[in-house]
Amino acid sequence: MTKEEYMNIALTLAKSTIGQTSPNPSVGAVVVKDGRIVGMGSHLRAGLAHAEVIAIEQAGDDAIGADVYVTLEPCSHHGKTPPCADLLIEHQVKRVYIACVDPNPSVAGEGIKKLKQAGIEVEVGIREAEALAINKSFFFYMQHKRPYVTLKAAMTLDGKTATKTGDSKWITGEAARKDVHKQRAIHDAIMVGVNTVQQDNPQLTTRLPQGGKNPIRIILDTQLSINQASNVLQDKEAPTWIVCGSKVNVEAFANAFPHITVLQQSTPTIRLPELLDKLGELDIQSLYVEGGSTVHGSFVKENLFQACHWYIAPTLLGGIDAKTVVGGRSPENMIDATQLTIASMEQIGSDIKVIAYPKQE
Numbered sequence: 001m002t003k004e005e006y007m008n009i010a011l012t013l014a015k016s017t018i019g020q021t022s023p024n025p026s027v028g029a030v031v032v033k034d035g036r037i038v039g040m041g042s043h044l045r046a047g048l049a050h051a052e053v054i055a056i057e058q059a060g061d062d063a064i065g066a067d068v069y070v071t072l073e074p075c076s077h078h079g080k081t082p083p084c085a086d087l088l089i090e091h092q093v094k095r096v097y098i099a100c101v102d103p104n105p106s107v108a109g110e111g112i113k114k115l116k117q118a119g120i121e122v123e124v125g126i127r128e129a130e131a132l133a134i135n136k137s138f139f140f141y142m143q144h145k146r147p148y149v150t151l152k153a154a155m156t157l158d159g160k161t162a163t164k165t166g167d168s169k170w171i172t173g174e175a176a177r178k179d180v181h182k183q184r185a186i187h188d189a190i191m192v193g194v195n196t197v198q199q200d201n202p203q204l205t206t207r208l209p210q211g212g213k214n215p216i217r218i219i220l221d222t223q224l225s226i227n228q229a230s231n232v233l234q235d236k237e238a239p240t241w242i243v244c245g246s247k248v249n250v251e252a253f254a255n256a257f258p259h260i261t262v263l264q265q266s267t268p269t270i271r272l273p274e275l276l277d278k279l280g281e282l283d284i285q286s287l288y289v290e291g292g293s294t295v296h297g298s299f300v301k302e303n304l305f306q307a308c309h310w311y312i313a314p315t316l317l318g319g320i321d322a323k324t325v326v327g328g329r330s331p332e333n334m335i336d337a338t339q340l341t342i343a344s345m346e347q348i349g350s351d352i353k354v355i356a357y358p359k360q361e
């Protein structure tokens, strides 16, 4: 096989653990000796062995003189496990192919330097774009100490998310909604505004036939006005964090709901930049914002999102009084619209899924 084909295997191993390795990156490694795969591994969960450790252990003596394919530059710092760069040197591998280096300036290139100093051949950049995409939340978080924010909305073809009475069940079909649950499973946290809770009483859990992790549920509720019979408060299916303003007396609520985390802001209203910093401190690396339109409006207006996942159904609802996707106030002119780049469009069941990223300034 070619080096790209071996790297593809390592990338598949990395992709298979997206969402379960947080706060670590998802990494895959393959060891090849004389044209045979003699070891392969994924980092399965934070605190467990790194991908290279698993693959090298499997290779045993075959690691000597072998080629190693790894999707992220081998670590060179002592974390919970010894550095992988040292391990590869110790096991006298011959060549290391690396898909991408860690963009985090404090570690970038350290592992490669160690390998080269030990006389190991290193080639960087095989299938780099794919490798960077796998850990885009991790890299963003390491750089900004804030979660990578994905706005998710489901809408009709004429851009409505609910009827004037708030009814939205359902806009998109089974297949698209299943795709949403796959996204929930790989996100550290999911966020909605209290209006969505009052209107839909959502569970915000991951409900897939094959299972999947539940994200932490974050509810923006400035006045702590949430209906106390809500699923997110009662069902104990997943952690729920309520964000409220400084003017609210949280004591009674905290006593009534000891299992709920209340993140009280230092300001009367919720300021998203400060909240995102706080979520970063709490190790939230990826945040899936399911709306509603007021919340989406704030994230768009303040340009605090990194991706949009728009699910569009082949229906027309009509009505200037139906709910719109992105709320808040309209800018004066089109020139003030937020410019995006469409990254992908795909049909899922009878719906379309559009992924778009804000244009970099």
Ligand SMILES: Nc1c(/N=C/[C@@H](O)[C@H](O)[C@H](O)COP(=O)(O)O)[nH]c(=O)[nH]c1=O
Binding pocket: 153, 154, 168, 169, 170, 171, 172, 173, 176, 177, 180, 196, 200, 201, 202, 203, 204, 205, 290, 291, 311
């Ligand atoms: N109305 C729709 C959605 N609606 C999204 C939110 O408004 C819902 O409250 C939330 O997904 C409910 O979460 P649950 O209780 O965990 O199922 N989202 C979708 O993708 N398609 C829709 O047609």
Ligand SMILES: [Zn+2]
Binding pocket: 050, 051, 052, 074, 075, 083, 084, 085
């Ligand atoms: Zn490592």
